[in-house]
Amino acid sequence: MSQSIQTGSFHWMKSLNKSTIANVIRLHGPISRAEIAKLTKLTPPTVTNIVAELLESGFVVESELGTSSGGRKPIMLRINSSAFYVVGVYAGAKKIKAVTATLDGQVVRRAEEKVPANPGAEQFLSILVSTVRRVIDETNAPQKSFLGIGVGMHGLVDPRQGLSIFAPNLQLRQVNIREVLENEFALPVEVDNDVRALALGESWFGQGQGIGNFICVNIGTGVGAGIILDDRLYHGPSFTAGEMGHTTIDIDGPPCSCGNNGCLEALVSGPAMEARAREAIKRGEATLLAEWTAGKVEEITGEMIYRAAQHGDALSVKILEQTGRYLGIGISNLINTLNPLRVIISGGVSRAGDFVMASLQQTVEKRALQTPARECSIVASQLGPDGIAIGAFTLVLNKLFTPAGVGEM
Numbered sequence: 332m333s334q335s336i337q338t339g340s341f342h343w344m345k346s347l348n349k350s351t352i353a354n355v356i357r358l359h360g361p362i363s364r365a366e367i368a369k370l371t372k373l374t375p376p377t378v379t380n381i382v383a384e385l386l387e388s389g390f391v392v393e394s395e396l397g398t399s400s401g402g403r404k405p406i407m408l409r410i411n412s413s414a415f416y417v418v419g420v421y422a423g424a425k426k427i428k429a430v431t432a433t434l435d436g437q438v439v440r441r442a443e444e445k446v447p448a449n450p451g452a453e454q455f456l457s458i459l460v461s462t463v464r465r466v467i468d469e470t471n472a473p474q475k476s477f478l479g480i481g482v483g484m485h486g487l488v489d490p491r492q493g494l495s496i497f498a499p500n501l502q503l504r505q506v507n508i509r510e511v512l513e514n515e516f517a518l519p520v521e522v523d524n525d526v527r528a529l530a531l532g533e534s535w536f537g538q539g540q541g542i543g544n545f546i547c548v549n550i551g552t553g554v555g556a557g558i559i560l561d562d563r564l565y566h567g568p569s570f571t572a573g574e575m576g577h578t579t580i581d582i583d584g585p586p587c588s589c590g591n592n593g594c595l596e597a598l599v600s601g602p603a604m605e606a607r608a609r610e611a612i613k614r615g616e617a618t619l620l621a622e623w624t625a626g627k628v629e630e631i632t633g634e635m636i637y638r639a640a641q642h643g644d645a646l647s648v649k650i651l652e653q654t655g656r657y658l659g660i661g662i663s664n665l666i667n668t669l670n671p672l673r674v675i676i677s678g679g680v681s682r683a684g685d686f687v688m689a690s691l692q693q694t695v696e697k698r699a700l701q702t703p704a705r706e707c708s709i710v711a712s713q714l715g716p717d718g719i720a721i722g723a724f725t726l727v728l729n730k731l732f733t734p735a736g737v738g739e740m
């Protein structure tokens with residue numbers, strides 16, 4: 332394999348024509364040079380020259396012969412997906428998870444490390460570096476086959492600088508993640524908010540494929556959304572677009588971490604559901620949750636509430652249905668405001684199945700405007716527990732294949 336595509340591959344790909352052609356091969360391969368010229372509107376000699384460079388680098392390979400419309404059968408081209416790797420990292424408040432994947436998004440290796448409470452920037456970064464190092468080592472591939480590292484970081488992120496501006500659950504501010512990882516690994520690094528990254532992952536590999544307008548809503552400890560508008564990931568000038576967790580659903584509702592009352596997050600997040608279960612037990616409601624925790628109500632988890640609901644526990648069913656209703660209101664507001672064609676639900680709640688999804692759907696049918704609601708499908712994410720890490724390496728792929736910033740804004 333040529334030396335030319337190594338750590339400098341980003342700059343190398345930054346010729347617009349080169350990445351345009353690579354992207355056409357990625358999306359339409361196996362494809363002939365003639366078809367590439369037709370789709371890109373570049374001249375055949377330009378296509379031939381750039382394809383020669385892509386072949387020389389090992390990034391593209393010739394595959395089987397195509398069918399001919401008379402004359403010689405054309406030679407077909409495809410991306411050499413399994414010869415290169417990208418690294419995707421989910422940097423959460425409690426754990427850091429890193430994966431390596433081939434260029435077609437297949438996860439190859441995983442590594443995970445716990446983050447202690449209030450780690451401080453130095454310890455947090457050292458766990459981040461060691462998790463990335465471990466997953467790269469275990470992938471057992473030459474250094475030059477790694478093309479970049481993407482990080483999906485919880486909290487407020489400036490993706491242009493690769494900077495974590497504020498990570499509320501870690502109480503960290505102004506941590507330059509890109510700088511640290513670039514220095515450590517000599518690879519290009521992309522950083523974005525975890526849910527924004529997840530939305531991009533859904534658009535490349537998940538339920539958002541082929542859909543130019545959709546919203547990915549992630550419900551876990553916090554609640555956030557990634558918004559794809561007209562095929563672009565929308566950040567807003569302060570990078571906060573999608574912070575729907577802090578929109579007010581009930582003005583007299585429970586207090587939220589942001590200082591307001593009745594935010595969506597204070598009603599549907601994992602901790603919010605657990606709090607409702609604890610209060611009900613204090614009021615004396617009978618529930619399996621009290622039995623299972625032997626009265627230690629602080630041990631109740633969202634997952635436990637779902638399991639109890641499956642066992643027919645009335646309180647747990649009620650809590651999940653309420654959560655679906657509150658979420659339905661939040662999502663109706665999104666549908667009325669942004670007219671998405673799809674809403675993808677991810678995180679713990681999406682795995683709680685019909686208890687949440689059914690009441691969510693009913694609420695949207697009742698409350699959202701009919702025209703946009705009819706057009707909008709609401710589905711659960713299928714990316715699974717790797718979702719944010721997949722989204723994180725998609726940040727790298729997106730930069731590599733669309734350096735002019737298509738797919739981003």
Ligand SMILES: [Zn+2]
Binds near residue numbers: 576589596597
């Ligand atoms: Zn709030």
